[in-house]
Amino acid sequence: MPMEVTDQSFAHEVKQASGPVLVDFWAPWCGPCRSLAPILEELAKEYEGKVKFTKVNIDEHPAAAASLGITSIPALVLFKGGQVLRQEVGSRPKAEIAAMINSAI
Numbered sequence: 001m002p003m004e005v006t007d008q009s010f011a012h013e014v015k016q017a018s019g020p021v022l023v024d025f026w027a028p029w030c031g032p033c034r035s036l037a038p039i040l041e042e043l044a045k046e047y048e049g050k051v052k053f054t055k056v057n058i059d060e061h062p063a064a065a066a067s068l069g070i071t072s073i074p075a076l077v078l079f080k081g082g083q084v085l086r087q088e089v090g091s092r093p094k095a096e097i098a099a100m101i102n103s104a105i
Helices: 010-015 031-046 062-067 094-102
Strands: 021-026 052-057 075-080 083-089
Touching (some): 010 021, 010 052, 010 062, 021 062, 021 094, 031 052, 031 094, 083 094
Antiparallel strands (some): 021 075, 075 083
């Protein structure tokens, strides 16, 4: 299950993490975000111990998204060593997200 991250915990949980971190920027009213959620939950189980899965509700925590220039959701951002490796906007198929993750591990 992806971990909820706030503006306050973003630096610690994402930017200071030792391994790869996938961040899902979403909002409850976003249909594509809701359809992406079960895919991310499956991937979180498959990559447990290899990649940290997190999610940021942009309505409640807009600063993290703003700091990355995110204006459309869903947005997936893959971090490693505190740096953005890849950023994708829009719903993506499971295989495409898995390929994105595999590039970081």
